[in-house]
Amino acid sequence: MRSLPLSALQHYAFCPRQCALIHNEQAWAENFLTAQGRALHERVDSGEPETRKGIRFERSVHVSAEKLGVHGVLDMVECDMQTGRLKPIEYKRGKPKPAPFDEIQLCAQALCLEEMTGQTITEGALWYGQTRHRLPVAFSDGLRAETLATITEVRELLESGQTPPPEYGKRCKACSLVEVCQPVLLGKDKSVKYVAVFWK
Template sequence: MVYAEEDYLMLSGIQHFQFCKRQWGLIHIDQQWEDNEATAHGQVLHKKADNPYVKEKRKNVIISRAIHVSSPNLGLYGILDVVEFHKDAAGVTLKGRRGKWRPAIVEYKRGQPKKDTRDIVQLVAQTICLEETLSCTIDVGYLYYHKVNQKKKIEITPTLRQEVFKLAQEMHAYYEGKQVTKAEYFKNCQLCSLANICLPRLSKKSRNIDNYIALALKDEGSL
């Protein structure tokens, strides 16, 4: 399926969607957001990475920042933190540069490697968008974790690509239906910047709350 440009969704949202569909829905459908220490630190970390005027050339590597990309096949658009272009005869041509260059994305994260794949699917989605923008194939990308100062190489496998296409299709289906899933409480909820908006503990105990309200109204009526 090829999406019209007006139907594109934010590329960064795929990480939220894979982690928690309700979190994604609150942000991208209900337009709700609340910063916490983690999100504030992340914004500071991305300031340099998102500056398109900061470019570096290191021998046979060009480092470009804040590259706008999109994918009609995923229906996603966004801005990449950093793309490294390594001199390679099998690469792509770049305007104003001699030779050919092989691109690889470096996505910056404030924390450390996670047990789930939310960062990985975001990187793969970014890679697919960059491939379609540059008309090329990219086999690897990198996740840089600020807390542990670690640059982790990620192979862009067919399995990961299929997962990303499935997630993107689900995102569009939820968005078209304006569907925000019900809250469920998990141990990671306390780390979410939307915890005070989502209120997963209260939602999980909605039956008890309804009983409490009904009882309170009954007591008031008996006065």
């Protein structure tokens, strides 16, 4: 079974075409937003482990869940030194989104930690650079089910080797791959349908 990078889940939740372009076609482009995000993660990842008020902060934690078929690097894991409870923390440059893109990625991190440690992880948190605010995330049954479904969908997409056609929307304005994807131009391209009809 192909092990998926955790980042592919967030890419897929944002846009399946973006996910296929990045993880199958190895396409990448950086814009101001991705550069800000990379700089933020470099600052977070470069920090040394530390303990404050009974909480151990571990940065750049590598995880791999064989049964789940997912791997990646977590920005931070907090460990309560008294209880041993773990809490994944994900850093994002922007602000909370209306759709649960980030929550799915964070929940997948928790599922990885659960498989590796045998511990049930009930919550994590998302820290947003634009709001300078930490948002608690409870790993409910609903979020867990949505995360597992997303993992299955991403695996099917990437193993198919197919890149979905473009669908232009508001999200395209924030996507660093908009010049590679060409959603407006390719969305109007009827040649594929024309060839399919012509050769029937």
